Amino acid sequence: MKRPPRPQARTSEASPTLSRRTFLKGAGGVAASGVLAREALANAEPSGPPRADAEVLEGPVEVEFALNGVATKVTVEPRTTLLNALRVHLETPHTGAKEVCDRGTCGACTVLLDDEPIYACMTLAVRAHGRSVRTVEGLASGDELTAVQREMVASDGMMCGFCTPGFVMSMTACLEKNPDATEQELREACRGNLCRCGTYPHVFEAGMRVARGGAR
Amino acid sequence: MSTTRRDEELSWGPREAHTVLHHDTPRRSGPDKVRGAALYSHDRRLPGLCYGVLVHARAGVGPVEVDLAPALALPGVLTGLQLREEVSFLGQAVAAVAAETPEQAADAARAVVVALDESGGWSLTPEAALAAGAAQVTRRGNVSGPDEDGDAEAVAKALERADFVVEAEYRVPVQHHMCLEPHGVVCDYRGGDTATVYASTQVAFGIPGSAAEALGLDASKVRCIVHHMGGGFGSKFSMDTPGRAACLLAKALGRPVHVFNDRAQEFLSAGNRSGSIQRVRAGATKDGKLSAYAVEIDRLGGVGRGAGNPAPYAYRAGATHVATRSIRTHTDSSRAMRAPGHPQGSYVTESVVDELCYGLGLDLLEFRKQNLPEGTWHRQLERVAREIGWYEHPHRTAPGRGDGWTAEGIGFGVSMWGGGGHDGAECAVRIAKDGSVTSSMGVQDLGTGVRTLVAMIAAEELGLRAQDVEPRIGDTDLPPGVGSGGSVTTGSISPAVKVAAHEARLAFAAHVAPVLGCPAERVTFAGGKVFDAQTPDRGLTWRDACATLPGEGLSGYGKWRADLQGSGVHGAQAARVRVDLMTGHVQVLKMVCCQDSGLVLNPLTWRSQVNGAMIQGLGQALLEERVLDQDLGIALNAQLQDYKIPGCLEIPELVALIDEGDTREVPIGVGEPPVIPGPGAIANAVHNACGVRVRSLPITPDKLLDGLAALRAGGATR
Incomplete structure (x- = not known):
């Protein structure tokens, strides 16, 4: 299948040399990302002394990333998840990624961070700084759906549809890397996605139609 | 081809004649759902929207004092309110706070001080509720019943004469709906006397009344919108606590408020399928007759009564006696969950049937047929038996012995349900001068494909394609829909849509007849054309015909009609499993369902629902x-992360078969019945594979390994 245009080119125009580390410096200090994440998740109540080389981010921070290829800025607290940044804090909220468990268990919030599927509910927005974020809203060009999307519709790979954006993103990531994926490989790729309506067989059917169809 | 029959002759006609209905039709919401463009209530973002979070006590029940002050002092926090002064079940929300962002609201919820008086204790489990000195759940105690039905004396006599008797206790735990979209609403109230409520609900038209009450408005001033809905399964028949909190907070603030349960609150306070304990005594005779079935049922419905468990389910027994009581606990009331009570009843009955067969060395399939009414179930059982490979299976009268590394087994179960509709649904079909068509009914779509049906039925009637009709649903400003529970939606909405489209067609035929130069009765709508039945080669395209309409177009209005829907469905399922005898792991390899439901309007979404039901049964x-x-x-x-539901790696091969022997030409709902037989069929397949009967769900490896160890030690299976 055809790979969508990578957003990096436009990102680098927006922030030519920005890396997470330089960003964190600019935002008020150097923070080791692991410490940052832990402190943030503990709701700013450090359980021990911070590492000597780390400072904790505080207050509103501005995060820049390429959202579906478009340079995007959002101001959030350091503890804000990427999911909440997308769904709530963006000037134009992107609610395709869903909040279901908020604990990294269901995959409804799956987005692609530098083309890797991740749980947006378990990823801090600041971690997306300087990187590419692809959400389900960014796949189709206008009314033209991607092969995964088309086949999901044709195979009825959804019922209530609340899990659908997550499955679409996991399958997209899988098939971009491995256009000849087997059904077992597709299942493995989607094993972090849960559906309660039980739409799985038609999801796998859709994925296999794309895999077999190759680049169409 | 659509003719212009008189209204009283209106019928669905033979399924072979349909060009839209009874054909696989992709759901209309599909493109929006795969693009993230389908807006669920949880996704609503409005100017000035603030976020509310519910607060619940982490443990225990009892009188509660709430101090909101620490929360209200935090940045961004707007207001808070105490919802109740007594926690009557574990996890019941006691307060709500609203803030500018979800993060600030979560901080606020953590800062609320909840002081619970735990001195009265609690009864969380049935054992605790029955113990001497147990904390009382209701003023009338922890047990209601038993209610008795049947003839205990006849059962006793039949058991004496039986050639084999099973006495066993079965347990079915509480199961959760686990809708992916949590319960909640966005209440758009900005002062004044009107409000719009975006609710995740199975009954859009039930929301304005309760929202209006909380807002202090007239129900006529409140509109409910449910354009897309992330699953209900029986748990979303009211606004619930988050809905009430959203309205109260919005009223206090004069701003729109978003309140949804978090996942823990979903588990604790958004309903569940009641558990049950069933103590069975059943007997059968050598000639394969189920002669007696007696059961004492404890319904475990938390602070509620729990669902009734039909016994001995679909089977005829010589003598029966059923004694049912409810044991109350300090846990959330059970709610309707997809075929309430039936899976519990079916699982136990089907298990006992197999135990009796093995005791007497009888064929599992033949025994079933002998004790089920002739006809539909026999046909369906034979169909699923063929598909699952039963007739080539080695263990048809005795289970496997549990030796070797792995073992395969097959099990069966049957289902029964109503599925008919009821009065209340109305539909408007409007044909515009430019040829576009809308079919409007306020009913919600839980993911079953209702939106698609609202378009398909009108399209069939007007000789158009499904995509030529724009369905409008999920809005109380549209003609009324019905609540979606009990598989009633299809049977309720379909007649109304059909009648509305039919009325529109009659009006159109009368209008266009002079143009075609034929009587209105001969005007025919088919293949996107409008023509005189006697000259099908001539006539007008749909668009050209519509262009002759006056500027306002025309419309038809329809209400439910009993004769345009049916009720009463049956199903049979078979499961094939592989048991790993070293680890106790059970893998379901294949499930087959043969289900009747009259005229299947959209086989594609029908299969999705039946597959999904089998998976929930798994x-x-x-x-x-x-x-x-x-x-x-x-x-x-x-x-x-602690409550496991089926995922990608657990899904077996699934075969959903429409029972072609059902020739009823009326639509019937199918949402619930296929969820019923799975647990019994899978439990039976496990026993059939390895000789171990696990009498409590879920069948986890620890229980199975215990059973295998007992089997190898020569003891009885558990």
Whole structure:
């Protein structure tokens, strides 16, 4: 299948040399990302002394990333998840990624961070700084759906549809890397996605139609 | 081809004649759902929207004092309110706070001080509720019933004469709905006397009344919108606590408020399928007759009564006696969950049937047919038996012995349900001068494909394609829909849509007849054309015909009609499993369902629903169970990482078969029945594979390994 245009080119125009580390410096200090994440998740109540080389981010921070290829800025607290940044804090909220468990268990919030599927509910927005974020809203060009999307519709790979954006993103990531994926490989790729309506067989059917169809 | 029959002759006609209905039709919401463009209530973002979070006590029950002050002092926090002064079940929300962002609201919720008076104790489990000195759940005690039905004396006599008797206790734990979209609403109220409520609900038209009450408005001034809905399964028949909190907070602030349960609150306070304990005594004779079936049923519905469990389900027994009581606990009331009570009844009955067969060395399939009414179930059982490979299977009268590394087994179950519709649904079909058509009814679509049906039925009637009709649903400003429960939606909405489209067609025929130069009765709508039945080669295209309409177009209005829908469905399922005898792991290899439901309007979405029901049955059989700690007064698995539902790696090959022997030409709902037989069929397949009867769900490896060890030691299976 055809790979969508990578957003990096436009990102680098927006922030030519920005890396997470330089960003964190600019935002008020150097923070080791692991410490940052832990402190943030503990709701700013450090359980021990911070590492000597780390400072904790505080207050509103501005995060820049390429959202579906478009340079995007959002101001959030350091503890804000990427999911909440997308769904709530963006000037134009992107609610395709869903909040279901908020604990990294269901995959409804799956987005692609530098083309890797991740749980947006378990990823801090600041971690997306300087990187590419692809959400389900960014796949189709206008009314033209991607092969995964088309086949999901044709195979009825959804019922209530609340899990659908997550499955679409996991399958997209899988098939971009491995256009000849087997059904077992597709299942493995989607094993972090849960559906309660039980739409799985038609999801796998859709994925296999794309895999077999190759680049169409 | 659509003719212009008189209204009283209106019927669905033979299924072979349909060009839209009874054909696989992709759901209309599909493109929006795969693009993330489908807006669920949880996704609503409005100017000035603030976020509310509910607060619940982490443990125990009892009178509660709430101090909101620490929360209200935090940045961004707008207001808060106490919802109740007594926690009557574990996890019941006691307060709500609203803030500018979800993060600030979560901080506020954590800062609320909840002081619970735990001195009265609690009864979380049935054992605790029955113990001497137990904390009382209701003023009338912890037990209601038993209600008795049947003839205990006849059962006793039949059991004496039986050639084999089973006496056993079966347990079905509480299962959760686990809708992906949590319960909640966005209440758009900005002062004044009107409001719009975006609710995740199964009954859009039930929301304005309760929202209006909380807002202090007239119900006529409140509109409910449910354009897309992330699953209900029986748990979303009211606004619930989050809805009430959203309205109260919005009223206090004069701003729109978003309040949805978090996942823990979903588990603790958004309903569940009641558990049950069933003590069975059943007997059969050598000639294959189920002669007696007696059962004492404890319904476990938390502070509620729990669902009734039909016994001996679909089977005819010589003598029956059923004694049912409800044991109350300090846990959330059970709610309707997809075929309430039936999976519990079916699982136990089907298990007992197999135990009797093995005791007497009888064929599992033949025994079933002998004790089920002739006709539909026999046909369906034979169909699924062929598909699952039963007739080539080695263990048809005795289970496998549990030796070797792995073992395969087959099990069966049957289902029964109503599925008919009821009065209340109305539909408007409007044909515009430019040829576009809208079919409007306010009913919600839970994911079953209702939106698609609202378009398909009108399209069939007007000789158009499904995509030529724009369906409008999920809005109380549209003609009324019905609540979606009991599989009634299809049977309720379909007649109304058909009648509305039919009325529109009659009006159109009368209008266009002079143009075609034929009587209105001969005007025919088919293949996107409008023509005189006697000259099908001539006539007008749909668009050209519509261009002759006056500027306002025309419309038809329809209401429900009993004769345009049906009721009463049956199904049979078979499951094939592989048991790993070293680890106790059960893998379901294949499930087959043969289900009747009259005229299947959209086979594609029908198969999705039947597949999904089988998968939920698999979850109940092997994975799902609520676990509580009576001593600590807490729930141990009220999070999705601890409560397992079926995922990609558990899904077997699934075969959903429309029972072609059902020739009824009326639509009937199918949402619930296929969820019923799975647990029984899978439990039976496990026993059939390895000789171990696990009498409590879910069938987890620990239980199975215990059973295998007992089997190898020569003891009885558990």
